[in-house]
Amino acid sequence: MPTMTAAQQRAQARADYDAFLAGCPSRQLLARISDKWVALILAALGSDGPHPSGQEGACGQEGAAGPRAMRYSELARRLAGVSQKMLTQTLRTLERDGLVTRTVTPTVPVTVTYELTELGLSLHSLMRSVKEWAETHMSEVLANREEYDTRTA
Amino acid sequence: MPTMTAAQQRAQARADYDAFLAGCPSRQLLARISDKWVALILAALGSDGPHPSGQEGACGQEGAAGPRAMRYSELARRLAGVSQKMLTQTLRTLERDGLVTRTVTPTVPVTVTYELTELGLSLHSLMRSVKEWAETHMSEVLANREEYDTRTA
DNA sequence: CAGGATCCCGCTAGATACTG
DNA sequence: CAGTATCTAGCGGGATCCTG
Numbered sequence: 001m002p003t004m005t006a007a008q009q010r011a012q013a014r015a016d017y018d019a020f021l022a023g024c025p026s027r028q029l030l031a032r033i034s035d036k037w038v039a040l041i042l043a044a045l046g047s048d049g050p051h052p053s054g055q056e057g058a059c060g061q062e063g064a065a066g067p068r069a070m071r072y073s074e075l076a077r078r079l080a081g082v083s084q085k086m087l088t089q090t091l092r093t094l095e096r097d098g099l100v101t102r103t104v105t106p107t108v109p110v111t112v113t114y115e116l117t118e119l120g121l122s123l124h125s126l127m128r129s130v131k132e133w134a135e136t137h138m139s140e141v142l143a144n145r146e147e148y149d150t151r152t153a
Numbered sequence: 154m155p156t157m158t159a160a161q162q163r164a165q166a167r168a169d170y171d172a173f174l175a176g177c178p179s180r181q182l183l184a185r186i187s188d189k190w191v192a193l194i195l196a197a198l199g200s201d202g203p204h205p206s207g208q209e210g211a212c213g214q215e216g217a218a219g220p221r222a223m224r225y226s227e228l229a230r231r232l233a234g235v236s237q238k239m240l241t242q243t244l245r246t247l248e249r250d251g252l253v254t255r256t257v258t259p260t261v262p263v264t265v266t267y268e269l270t271e272l273g274l275s276l277h278s279l280m281r282s283v284k285e286w287a288e289t290h291m292s293e294v295l296a297n298r299e300e301y302d303t304r305t306a
Numbered sequence: 307c308a309g310g311a312t313c314c315c316g317c318t319a320g321a322t323a324c325t326g
Numbered sequence: 327c328a329g330t331a332t333c334t335a336g337c338g339g340g341a342t343c344c345t346g
Binding site for chain 2: 320
C-alpha cells in the first residue's frame with residue numbers, strides 16, 4: 001500500500017498545478033482581462049465618444065480613440081448592468097495594478113475620477129487586437145458550431 | 154408610483170446588458186480563451202516539444218513551434234491537474250468551434266487523437282501575443298501592486 | 307482507453323441596507 | 327456622491343462510479 005491513495009495523489013497534483021499556474025504571468029493576465037467588467041471599464045476609459053443611450057456598436061469599444069477621465073457615477077451609467085460592489089471592486093484592483101489612477105477632488109460632495117495610466121492604455125491596445133481577432137474569426141467559429149450541431153443532432 | 158420599482162429597473166437593465174454581451178464576439182472570445190483549460194490545451198497542442206516531467210518553462214507554452222496531434226491520455230498527462238470531466242468537456246467545445254479536430258481510430262481499444270485546425274492555430278498565435286504582453290508588463294504590474302499594498306497598509 | 311452520468315461543495319456575484 | 331458591510335443563492339468545477 002502506497003503512502004498516498006490514487007485520489008490523494010491526484011489532489012496533490014492539482015494543488016501543485018494550481019500553485020504553478022498562480023505564478024504564471026500569462027494566466028494572471030488572462031484572469032484579469034477575462035473578468036466580467038475589466039474589459040468594459042477599459043473600453044469605457046480607453047475610448048472616448050458621446051454617451052450613446054444604448055450599448056450598440058460593438059461592445060462599447062467604439063468611439064474616437066483617446067483616453068478619458070470619468071467619474072464613478074459616469075462609469076456606473078455607461079456600464080448599465082454593473083452593481084456598485086463589482087464596479088468599486090474592479091476599479092480597486094485596476095488601481096492596485098497600476099492600470100488606472102483614482103483621483104479624489106475634495107469638493108462637496110466629493111468627486112472621484114478614474115483615468116487609464118500608460119500601462120492601462122497599453123493593455124487597452126492589446127484588448128483591441130483581441131477584439132480584432134474576434135471580429136475576424138468569430139463568424140467562422142459560429143458557422144462551425146452550427147454545422148457541428150446539425151451534424152450531431 | 155412607477156410601474157417598476159428601482160430594483161426591477163436595475164434588474165431589467167442587467168438582463169438587457171447580459172443579452173447584449175452574450176452576442177458580442179469579443180466577449181465570447183474572451184470567455185473562451187479565459188477558460189481554465191483552453192489556454193493549456195491550446196499550448197499543448199500548438200507547441201511541440203519533449204514531455205518535461207514538470208511544468209517548468211513558462212506555463213507550458215515553450216518548446217519548438219509546430220502543431221501536434223495528441224492522444225486523450227497524453228493530454229491528460231501533460232495537463233497534470235485536469236479532471237477527465239473538464240478535459241472532455243473542453244475538448245468537445247473546442248471541436249464544436251472548429252478549433253481542434255477529433256480523430257477516432259478503431260483499434261482495440263479505441264485511439265482518439267486531437268489536433269489543432271488552422272483556425273485553432275490562428276487562435277494559438279493570438280495567445281502568444283497575449284503571453285508576450287504578460288511577460289513584458291507583468292513585473293510592472295506586480296511592482297505597482299506591492300507599492301499599493303505598502304502604501305495603504 | 308476514452309468518456310458519460312450523477313452528486314455535491316465552494317466561491318463569487320448580486321441584492322440590500324448603511325455611512326462619511 | 328461614492329462608497330462599505332453583510333447575507334444569500336446559483337453555478338461551475340471536482341470527485342466518484344459506471345460503460346462501449
